[in-house]
Amino acid sequence: MEGGGNQDRVCAWIALRQAPGVGPLTCKRLVEHFGSPENVFCADESRLLQVEGMGAKSARAVLQGGNRQQAQQEIARCQKRGYEIIAADHARYPWRLARISDPPPYLYAFGRPLDPEPAIAVVGTRNPTRYGFSMARRLSADLADMGLTIVSGMARGIDTAAHQGALGAGGSTVAVLGSGLSVIYPPENRKLYFDISRQGTIVSERPVDDPPNSYNFPARNRIISGMCLGTVVVEAAKKSGSLITARLAAEQNREVFAVPGNINSYKSSGAHNLLKQGAKLVERAQDVIEEIAPLLLSVKNSEGANFRHPENQIQAPDLTAEQARVYHALDPYPAHIDELARELSMDAGALLSVLLNLELKGMVTQMPGKYYCIRGVET
Secondary structure, three states, X not given: OOEOOOHHHHHHHHHHHOOOOOOHHHHHHHHHHHOOHHHHHHOOHHHHOOOOOXXXXXXXXXXXXXXXXXXXXXHHHHHHHOOEEEEOOOOXXXXXXXXXXXXXXXXXXXXXXXXOOOEEXXXXXXXXXXXXXXXXXXXXXXXXXXXXXXXXXXXXXXXXHHXXXXXXXXXXXXXXXXXXXXXXXXXXXXXXXXXXXXXXXXXXXXXXXXXXXXXXXXXXXXXXXXXXXXXXXXXXXXXXXXXXXXXXXXXXXXXXXXXXOOOOOHHHHHHHHHHHOOOEEOOOHHHHHHHHHHHHHHHHHHHOOOOOOHHHOOOOOOOOHHHHHXXXXXXXXXXXXXXXXXXXXXXXXXXXXXXXXXXXXXXXXXXOOOEEEXXXXXX
């Protein structure tokens, strides 16, 4: 079986995690203490009890070998349905996720081989306004077009918009379920589920036939934030589950972003509270990129990630140095020629000539009132 090493090793991971009283944090402590899940099962009771979080009942369950038969049945179900099990010691287990305090010991995965680096989470309410849905979709499309993987929870509303935006841009997206992989929830997202599986990856830590129980979702959120450089909240009420994801992101030392909305709408109150607490305000994809740029550079240098900065997206080898300088100063949102002249320390007449040349090359659009922006981006 492909995934977390050979079948016996994967079986050991599952049997350990499913032992009574052994949650993700205790499982991590046990493996760190003994070196591998197989070694955990070889330890005696006194040594097991030395590990923080282990009680006598849990130790006895481990001494009995956990439920190996149940683990083998779970592996067989995955093989039959084409699911992969990626254990924490596998090379393709998301390395950022591995660094949180309580990572899943393994992930069930369906779709393309899991590779979420670099990634941004986009989450929000299940009942968005038209503005919120449009913002989530557009923001996700722009970020995906720059080479970022969009991670969300495949829920109704903002999550759906985030996945659709990434897919529409031809980018990658990861859906983290609060159910097992065989249970598509919500059911109306069945088509989206298979669209994601062809262009991205569906993942879960829950057994493959697990239903979408409400208590699964807060735990699911730590995976969404844990895979990512940061989390963007688009619309969220004061008690939204998306705020749990944002809180977890902050606890995991990841960036937290929020999109401002209508001050009179309760659906934006949660996002506005995040802004008051220091979340970064996001109006466009570049706001996210500017904040995480140092992290992206480090990922690119160490991982070979395919991140594309906006200024590199249009190949223009025939630009003069001056034209390239002006183009790189422009933004997808309109800027007045006087503002550009001050920023570039250029004479307005000379700048106008350069802008005209860029406009003729199809790279720049002039808006009413001598405002200019990069061509091909809605404003």
